[in-house]
Amino acid sequence: METAIAFISGSLALLSDAVHMLTDAFSIILALVAMRLAARPAKGTYTFGLKRVEILSAQANGLTLLLAAVWLAYEAVVRLLHPPEVTGWMVLATALTGVAVNLAATWCLSKANRSSLNVEGAYQHILNDLFAFIGTAIAGVVVMTTGFARADTIATLFVVVLMVKAGCGLLRDSGRILLEAAPAGLDPDAIGDRLAAAPAVAEVHDLHIWTITSGEPALSAHVLVHPGGDCHAVRRDLDQVLAESYGLTHTTLQIDHEDDAPHPAAASASPAAVGAPTPHCANGHGPTHRREPHAH
Structure with missing residues (x-):
């Protein structure tokens, strides 16, 4: 009409x-x-x-x-x-x-x-x-x-x-x-640094934050714990931080103990590489978040 x-x-x-x-x-x-x-x-x-x-x-x-x-x-x-x-x-x-x-x-x-x-x-x-x-x-x-x-x-x-x-x-x-961008208002670098600063955490890498659909943000990350650290306690603490501080409840955290021995590739590359942080993943994707040495 x-x-x-x-x-x-x-x-x-x-x-x-x-x-x-x-x-x-x-x-x-x-x-x-x-x-x-x-x-x-x-x-x-x-x-x-x-x-x-x-x-x-x-x-x-x-x-x-x-x-x-x-x-x-x-x-x-x-x-x-x-x-x-x-x-x-x-x-x-x-x-x-x-x-x-x-x-x-x-x-x-x-x-x-x-x-x-x-x-x-x-x-x-x-x-x-x-x-x-x-x-x-x-x-x-x-x-x-x-x-x-x-x-x-x-x-x-x-x-x-x-x-x-x-x-x-x-x-x-x-x-x-x-395009799997992080939800508006969430800074992946800031979140990665916050997780890396948690007690017993040595490193956080392969951190991804994306939105499944409207209103459903999700996070996944690989977390390395210092030798002797309680992996289960670390996971519970990190899940609580993510839920309470960032509203992230759909999370997948892979928790492993840090390898004390230097990576063979790093050791053979140069003398300076010996003692450097161990590259846990051969083909890591995304920045690595580590606690500052004085914070250990």
Whole structure:
């Protein structure tokens, strides 16, 4: 209906709102499907289950917003150069109806669990659509009162800016999760130094902090304990530190005793290498965190 009115009234702003609402419907359907898939238990080769489907859904939502924004921006530039006639009252009436509908939809989604990037993606779609309808309503008033047809196109560009902002945000946040980046607010180096400073700990390496899906951070690390140290007690202490100080409860810590003997490769490399910290892993990945000598 809105698309038909957009063509009849000659309003690109209404057409942009119609496109935006179409992407809204797509995002909500995609979010519901992703949530059902993510709820399935882990089994077979999918050891984390299908939790990342939510992140793929957020990526798809962000991409649809950007693609629609590119098309609308092109159409807006054309209409700025050659503005068509726009029927202001039709634009205003349709936009006010859209404001009412999207106010209700925004309120409903605001009550959902928005810690999920998937749900947040759908919410951003609806919220941006609300702002877009408000801008279109203002453009309709301007066209009605002044006859300035380019106001409709300016409203479209406003919608484009909102779509680009939301799309880039979704792609950025979902991309960080897919690339296994540490969750925002957690500094792996600071956490590694904190763990290495714990009693009986000699070294922490192969430290990885990532997000399985929205709201589910995880950590794994290889921890070397001084000879004679209690590995089980160290693991319990480190788990407590990670949970209480950083909110990390999904942790996997490999605890081993430090090898007193120097690594053969290190000893043969140079005399200075004898007595240097033992490289416990031949192909370590990530920085090594060791307690300062005076802290032993």
